[in-house]
Amino acid sequence: MGALGPVSVSTAERQRLDVELGERSYPIYIGRNLLSDPACYRPYIVGERVMIVSNETVAPLYLDALRAGLEGFEIDQVILPDGERYKDLTTLNHIFDALLERRCGRDVTIVALGGGVVGDMAGFAAACYQRGVPFIQVPTTLLAQVDSSVGGKTGVNHPAGKNMIGAFHQPRAVIADTATLETLSERELSAGLAEVIKYGLISDRLFFDWLEEKVPALRALDPVALATAIDRSCQNKALIVAADERESGQRALLNLGHSFGHAIEAGTGYGTWLHGEAVGVGLVMAAQLSERLGWLKPVDTARIQDLVACAGLPIVPPDSLPSERWLELMAVDKKVQRGRLRLVLLQGIGAALLTADVDAGQLRATIAAAQRQTA
Amino acid sequence: MGALGPVSVSTAERQRLDVELGERSYPIYIGRNLLSDPACYRPYIVGERVMIVSNETVAPLYLDALRAGLEGFEIDQVILPDGERYKDLTTLNHIFDALLERRCGRDVTIVALGGGVVGDMAGFAAACYQRGVPFIQVPTTLLAQVDSSVGGKTGVNHPAGKNMIGAFHQPRAVIADTATLETLSERELSAGLAEVIKYGLISDRLFFDWLEEKVPALRALDPVALATAIDRSCQNKALIVAADERESGQRALLNLGHSFGHAIEAGTGYGTWLHGEAVGVGLVMAAQLSERLGWLKPVDTARIQDLVACAGLPIVPPDSLPSERWLELMAVDKKVQRGRLRLVLLQGIGAALLTADVDAGQLRATIAAAQRQTA
Incomplete structure (x- = not known):
């Protein structure tokens, strides 16, 4: 790619x-x-x-x-x-x-x-x-x-x-x-921005930098900014999909933030959170877990959290989901292969990777810390 | 092929x-x-x-x-x-x-x-x-x-x-x-023979000849005859499928007898007739229509009818379906393209072809004649 x-x-x-x-x-x-x-x-x-x-x-x-x-x-x-x-x-x-x-x-x-x-x-x-x-x-x-x-x-x-x-x-x-x-309502527009930010995080640092500047213009529906963001997002996705149409490998990177996001959507009942809102929090939690594993610098976690917030998205998960329910919901997700939880995490902004090496304890700690932010 | x-x-x-x-x-x-x-x-x-x-x-x-x-x-x-x-x-x-x-x-x-x-x-x-x-x-x-x-x-x-x-x-x-x-019940075994006979009719005259001799052995569950018939049927189907996996052309030949058969199954309520029983009559009706169009010799129609009967299958359609209902049911079938009814018919035993040239009048006459046999 x-x-x-x-x-x-x-x-x-x-x-x-x-x-x-x-x-x-x-x-x-x-x-x-x-x-x-x-x-x-x-x-x-x-x-x-x-x-x-x-x-x-x-x-x-x-x-x-x-x-x-x-x-x-x-x-x-x-x-x-x-x-x-x-x-x-x-x-x-x-x-x-x-x-x-x-x-x-x-x-x-x-x-x-x-x-x-x-x-x-x-x-x-x-x-x-x-x-x-x-x-x-x-x-x-x-x-x-x-x-x-x-x-x-x-x-x-x-x-x-x-x-x-x-x-x-x-x-x-x-x-x-x-x-x-x-x-579109502002809420739905923001939900779409979660996926836009995701492409920057996966493999396009230059786009992430651009978004830090342009998110206000996007929220104000500036047509040139919108067309640029859609085009660039689709280019990113098209490159990944072309390389792996049936999701046997690389395409799984597109799930960045989605294992956490799916758990939020399923746990709160589909439709309570918008998909993009859940993904927004998922991106932040993926960054937090990556930082906990020593893969991502705290300053990058902060940039990610700021951009997600600037896009008008929530950055903390609902406090109504007990930690065991989180793990249960994440385990039924399609990212499970041979019983092991596979997650997409970050080694930097624009550098996502798929890993099966996540310790359940560190996952639990990440969820608990995120929920403490809520309280 | x-x-x-x-x-x-x-x-x-x-x-x-x-x-x-x-x-x-x-x-x-x-x-x-x-x-x-x-x-x-x-x-x-x-x-x-x-x-x-x-x-x-x-x-x-x-x-x-x-x-x-x-x-x-x-x-x-x-x-x-x-x-x-x-x-x-x-x-x-x-x-x-x-x-x-x-x-x-x-x-x-x-x-x-x-x-x-x-x-x-x-x-x-x-x-x-x-x-x-x-x-x-x-x-x-x-x-x-x-x-x-x-x-x-x-x-x-x-x-x-x-x-x-x-x-x-x-x-x-x-x-x-x-x-x-x-x-299997005798009825279900016969139903399977309808599809076996179909392969002979589509493109395998030698197999049709063999079946005329071996259908009694097949009905008596002779293991060598069974394995031979299954192998040969699968060979025929595999050749056709390999040439046209997504049914854009030649594979449609496998529908020989099925447009009529589907109408019988749908018209009488699924499950009343076994699929193979409906296909058996469908093969006979496809032969009768082919003969009516001047494509198939009467002696071949007779051979087909005899073999279907010898396999323990019905050779006349139910008399409960009015002719307009037949046409209606055949028109919803997947064989319709751009509003024209496409049918698989016979130019000989072992020589099926897909045609869109069937006149509705001749189709009606075939259905009426087949139903008169019932009475």
Whole structure:
């Protein structure tokens, strides 16, 4: 995996970034007002039929604009309830019901309009409907634009664990319209920034430096800063995914902060914390554990904590989770291999690594110390 | 796709046939009493944990023997209700429940012990659990041994259509123990013969000739004849699957008789007719339509009808399905592309082809004529 050079500011109206995955390669378009631009869709739809999957919050805002971009196709739509708690097999089945009710064949293209939950479910439905149909991602949250829509991970939750049921299924194209971010709440925008910061921490120190300066501009929805951050995040993710499509090795680095984050989400009940909020705390806790192991300098832990806070994210975990429950929730996570807990930790800013050498005692101590901050 | 030579009789205790799919290649072992043979499993299980998926009919007969073959691994099991009507998302979720309750990680290997329904569901669970874990097929019906366990198609039914939700996921190995066929009912054995006959019809005239002589021996469970028929069927299917893993073209030939068959199964309610019984009639109806189009000689239609009957299978459809319902059910089938009905028909015995040129009138006439035979 090559490292990226200095952060270059994006000023083009529509940028294109290609995710290189051989015959499954696809473009990501980034820019303002792409939603209604037929040129973003036409080359990637093979048949004549399109099934839009959206939710009851996003549809009233952007469905008409998307339909304008898809003019000329036979368009159907299915509108799901909004929220992580609906990301399950039952809601997934609503998509299958709609596809079958409308008698869609294998030549239908599914278009996901919404955040990560919609994208994950629509993508998984596309992976499974008649054993696989094409789909296009139109992410409308910052989190989805920088993360969920790149990499081909799709799926739903199970009461016993997040994203436990799913498939790898690459989209034909991703259209990230930055104008859709203007209707996000501040809380959701901050949640997206957690994943943006994550890319800097994993392997892109220059980006981390840039973010320390630009997070206020991003929170103020500065369009050039937003397009730059999305582009750079997607570049980082695309490099990692291209090197390891099925997550056999390096791709696991993308889980930085996520083992802690998943435990927070599951332990407090999905939907109480936003995914990005849980990841924000997860990044801080991963840094704290790395420092405890002597891998990370205290000054870097402080920088990480400051940037996460500056992004408007929580930096301490909920005090309601007993330490044993933490370990239990982290052990069911997919990062377990042959009974050993694997974690992504930091050897520096921009230098993450996957390790199976974490002592449970030090993990417990990190959790306890973080919870003391709460009190 | 190369044609196969004369049928060679199999007398080895354990035959091995390799399905060539690049890095997803896998062996099929065929023989008597393989169920308890650790050598059939050990090379294909990477981790230490195994989850056996079976059903309440098969488990009492063969679970102990299989567990003996898997000695040394940490074994869990989930026993599903028996029957095509349970092949749905709800039953699938029981498998996920078991995997999560036992805290299985990505290194678990799922072993499917049973007929096609168990294999399809266990395989689909393996495709989706944590986005994909390995699995091994141990088919215990003739139908599953010659068909469902080869090719990587997995999935569940939806009330609106059979196998509408699924994935392509190749097993690591298939173990076809012919001794398990001794507990099959005559009806189920005949159902399996429908798929065996299908391979002769698609592209293996020599096999069809052999079957005309050997069907009585197969129905009498002659072990040499059985192993030969399974081996030859799997060879045929493996050639077709290797040439077209994702069913973009040639693989569709394997659907010979299935568009009609699916309509019968769906129209009468899944489980009323066995899949193989519906396919048996479907083969006859495909021959009748081919003859009506002038593609197949009447003498060949007669041979096909005789062989299907000789296998103990029905040769006329249920009279309860109105002709419009037939067309409706066939139109929702996966063989529809851009609104046109695609069918696999015959230009001779051993010469199937996929066509989109079928006139709805001739299809209606074929259905009407077949139903008159019922009366």
